[in-house]
Amino acid sequence: MTTTHHTKVLKQIGHKPGKYKKYLKNSVPKQRAFGRTTKRCEHCGSMNGHIGKYGLNLCRKCFRDYATELGFKQYR
Ligand SMILES: [Zn+2]
Structure with a gap:
């Protein structure tokens, strides 16, 4: 799944708690300082x-x- 921003995907799968949790764990980019x-x-x-x-x-x-x-x- 390729998107411009991960929040789009989180909105799409928001009603599926299992997938939402899995996406948060594995696919949300890490917060970086620089x-x-x-x-x-x-x-x-x-x-x-x-x-x-x-x-x-x-x-x-x-x-x-x-x-x-x-x-x-x-x-x-
Ligand atoms: Zn531009």
Whole structure:
């Protein structure tokens, strides 16, 4: 099962207590203090290609979409 965020799965299997317990034990990602999995894109939730510079907190794909709206001139 691949999802963008584990809370989606927890919502889906919330009414099945056995599966819910098993998913919590084995498949919920560990809480981390640092590393690339601690940062998510504010728009789409992706963990890949994160841009944190200037407090953007967007992935490279969303940055490309919103760059001109944000006032970046060089990025086309
Ligand atoms: Zn994104």
